[in-house]
Amino acid sequence: MEDTHHNQGACKDAINIGISNMNALPKQPIILVVDDEPHLRNSLSAILSLHGYTTSTADGGKSAMEALANKHFDLVLLDLCMPDVNGHQVMDWIMGQQLDTCVIVVSGDSSIDSAISSLRRGAYDFLRKPYEIDELVLKIENAFSKRRLESENRAINLQLRESERWYRYMVNSSPDIIYTLDADGLCTFCNDRLESLLGYPKESIIGKHFSALVYAEDREAAQYVIQERRTGDRATRNMEIRIPHCTESKLLTLEFNSFGIYDETGSETPPIYIGTYGVAKDVTEKKKAAQLISYQAYHDLLTGLANRMLFKDHLELAIAQARRYRHMLALMFLDLDRFKVVNDTLGHVIGDHLLIEVATRLRNCLREGDTLARQGGDEFTLLLPQIDSQEDAVRTADKVIKSFGAPFQIDGHELYVSMSIGIALYPDNGDNIDILIKNADIAMYESKAKGRNRYQLYSSGMNVTFAERLSLEIQMRKALERNEFQVVYQPQINVITGKISGMETLVRWASPILGYLSPLEFIPLAEETGLIIPIGEFVLKSAFNQASLWKQAGLLPQRIAINISAQHLEQEGLVDFIAQLLREYELDGSMFEMEITENALLSDGEHIVEKLRLLSGMGIKIALDDFGTGYSSLSYLQKFPIDTIKIDQSFMRGFPGDSGNDSIVTAICTLAQGLQLNLIAEGVEEAEQYRSLHTLQCNEAQGFLFSKPLSSHDITALLMKGAPLGPQHLRPQHCFNL
Numbered sequence: 001m002e003d004t005h006h007n008q009g010a011c012k013d014a015i016n017i018g019i020s021n022m023n024a025l026p027k028q029p030i031i032l033v034v035d036d037e038p039h040l041r042n043s044l045s046a047i048l049s050l051h052g053y054t055t056s057t058a059d060g061g062k063s064a065m066e067a068l069a070n071k072h073f074d075l076v077l078l079d080l081c082m083p084d085v086n087g088h089q090v091m092d093w094i095m096g097q098q099l100d101t102c103v104i105v106v107s108g109d110s111s112i113d114s115a116i117s118s119l120r121r122g123a124y125d126f127l128r129k130p131y132e133i134d135e136l137v138l139k140i141e142n143a144f145s146k147r148r149l150e151s152e153n154r155a156i157n158l159q160l161r162e163s164e165r166w167y168r169y170m171v172n173s174s175p176d177i178i179y180t181l182d183a184d185g186l187c188t189f190c191n192d193r194l195e196s197l198l199g200y201p202k203e204s205i206i207g208k209h210f211s212a213l214v215y216a217e218d219r220e221a222a223q224y225v226i227q228e229r230r231t232g233d234r235a236t237r238n239m240e241i242r243i244p245h246c247t248e249s250k251l252l253t254l255e256f257n258s259f260g261i262y263d264e265t266g267s268e269t270p271p272i273y274i275g276t277y278g279v280a281k282d283v284t285e286k287k288k289a290a291q292l293i294s295y296q297a298y299h300d301l302l303t304g305l306a307n308r309m310l311f312k313d314h315l316e317l318a319i320a321q322a323r324r325y326r327h328m329l330a331l332m333f334l335d336l337d338r339f340k341v342v343n344d345t346l347g348h349v350i351g352d353h354l355l356i357e358v359a360t361r362l363r364n365c366l367r368e369g370d371t372l373a374r375q376g377g378d379e380f381t382l383l384l385p386q387i388d389s390q391e392d393a394v395r396t397a398d399k400v401i402k403s404f405g406a407p408f409q410i411d412g413h414e415l416y417v418s419m420s421i422g423i424a425l426y427p428d429n430g431d432n433i434d435i436l437i438k439n440a441d442i443a444m445y446e447s448k449a450k451g452r453n454r455y456q457l458y459s460s461g462m463n464v465t466f467a468e469r470l471s472l473e474i475q476m477r478k479a480l481e482r483n484e485f486q487v488v489y490q491p492q493i494n495v496i497t498g499k500i501s502g503m504e505t506l507v508r509w510a511s512p513i514l515g516y517l518s519p520l521e522f523i524p525l526a527e528e529t530g531l532i533i534p535i536g537e538f539v540l541k542s543a544f545n546q547a548s549l550w551k552q553a554g555l556l557p558q559r560i561a562i563n564i565s566a567q568h569l570e571q572e573g574l575v576d577f578i579a580q581l582l583r584e585y586e587l588d589g590s591m592f593e594m595e596i597t598e599n600a601l602l603s604d605g606e607h608i609v610e611k612l613r614l615l616s617g618m619g620i621k622i623a624l625d626d627f628g629t630g631y632s633s634l635s636y637l638q639k640f641p642i643d644t645i646k647i648d649q650s651f652m653r654g655f656p657g658d659s660g661n662d663s664i665v666t667a668i669c670t671l672a673q674g675l676q677l678n679l680i681a682e683g684v685e686e687a688e689q690y691r692s693l694h695t696l697q698c699n700e701a702q703g704f705l706f707s708k709p710l711s712s713h714d715i716t717a718l719l720m721k722g723a724p725l726g727p728q729h730l731r732p733q734h735c736f737n738l
Helices: 004-023 038-050 061-070 087-097 112-120 133-173 193-198 216-222 284-298 308-325 339-346 348-363 390-403 433-449 462-482 519-529 532-553 566-570 574-584 598-603 605-617 633-639 659-675 687-695 712-721 732-737
Strands: 030-034 054-058 075-078 102-107 125-128 177-182 187-190 239-244 251-263 272-282 328-336 371-376 379-387 408-410 413-415 419-426 455-457 485-494 500-511 515-517 560-563 592-596 621-627 644-647 678-681
Touching (some): 030 038, 038 133, 054 061, 061 075, 061 087, 075 133, 087 112, 177 193, 216 239, 251 284, 308 328, 308 433, 328 390, 328 433, 339 348, 348 371, 348 379, 348 390, 348 408, 379 390, 390 419, 390 455, 419 433, 433 455, 433 462, 462 500, 462 519, 462 532, 485 532, 500 519, 519 532, 532 574, 566 605, 598 621, 605 621, 621 678
Parallel strands (some): 102 125, 500 560, 592 621, 644 678
Antiparallel strands (some): 177 187, 177 272, 239 251, 251 272, 328 379, 328 419, 371 379, 408 413, 485 500, 500 515
């Protein structure tokens, strides 16, 4: 095939030239008068001028050829008998040069041979001397008329040829197959797309019946579509037919639009069907995309299970059938126990692989006709559409629980994961979708509350516990609006000097309804509901505001530590929010330290690294809280920009004296010194612990031995005293009253 752009340009140009030739305004023709006798030559030129023609003259054959070589003439009035070069020689020369001009011989040689010889050499007409002027003018007008007709005919033919070529190019360059069939369904024409799409050479298809190309299962439908006899609105549109590829083992789906072709020449007889014209578009990928979109709309892409939408459709149908035939059905809500630990310690990739294996194991516990769906995260729902009694549901739940007794082998990790299941029955526990799902969910939470790795049938009494949890969430939302949360501060002490070196910011909830709540009572629910984000922003604003006040009063400690939850750290706007607070309160980033847990670092490693580096770039220090309680603590110290590690307070219990905890605390102190990291011990409550930490060269300590968390007013008073809080300065009442 010729170059597309070249063909396209050439065809357009040719068409435009043809149209231009047809539509161009007629120009004044120029006549060359050739005669060796001056009187005849000049008189003829004068006569033609009187009739409106433009003329030039030549006194012989030689001068005529020179004139024709240098200028275009539309007509030559040529004498034959000339001394140098005669008229026949001039005509031979004109033919040899292929000049586009018309010749009328005007000669005194009246012999028939001379006339025939002239006409054979291309002369338009022959006029004998002497002649009548009217006769000459008429022959000239006829010659020009003939030339105009020939020119128009050439332009029309050129346009037709180029139009045909352009049409052929467009048809063969079409992304769709274009074809025609005769009345018997035999192929009479197809474009080049047939070969490029289906692999069939055109020559092998011409003359064959169209059914030879169609997939066997679609041939019956194809005969009414591909060989369409109807026209207009009655013709079949957008019908999909499958066609096998000629050489590759694949089926393509083509969308056919066909039109009947009729011979309507007879006005008094009905039109005669003579064939079909059709267009076939390749919609294979479009079909696959539509199927994929449909699949994605109703399935979970990770596990391949039904999603919420498809599950609700199946549940709605099952309830309708159960109502009609008066039988029971069971709805189970399943949730993996401690799945978050797997995600936090081993990462989301391992977590996703585990969910895939969990789905496979659950499928193996089902009957044919049961519907298993993933609701999201690690939550699944199971529909048993027809059961005889609740024992049928219990047997399935028990089968699921037992199947999870065997470990999962995931990417080299051996994981033991259990399942908590809640069961709601129709019609005893609800007669519609929403109530059944809600009650199965409540029963699942009850099974977790009773120890996990078990199933629980729903009972109405469970609504009380669920209602309490819902009430706490509602009160927490209102607490944000009513400013019921309070920020308190606990000093961090330099182990050597006993003076305050830093301040950890903590949050408390003073509820007028529920009383004074510690973080353990509301933070887990805040993380589950997402309320930890606005609570965290409140703590940040409060701490920055207090830092500004201490700065103005000259009481600012070396460092103010603020806890950042894993969810808050994952928020896109956190870094910008902190940067805005620094600008708003005109504070330096070096005044602050952000405390994060190991779980926060596990959520999205590279993304978290970038955020911590941005914070570190502002001068803010990063502390790793609860150090030693995770699985891969040491790797964080190299990967993340950590400045401080905090010994978890659980290691302070029994320290010193407990050999296990003594070894851990000693190892962490040695590690911090080797990596030149600041080290803070949490939960210090005894003077002996303080002295041991001093011996181990731990940098800082924090705990009730020095001070409980205090309000901003009380902590400000403590800062104003400026007295060391180390054991040598503690009065006895401090140890007991705090």
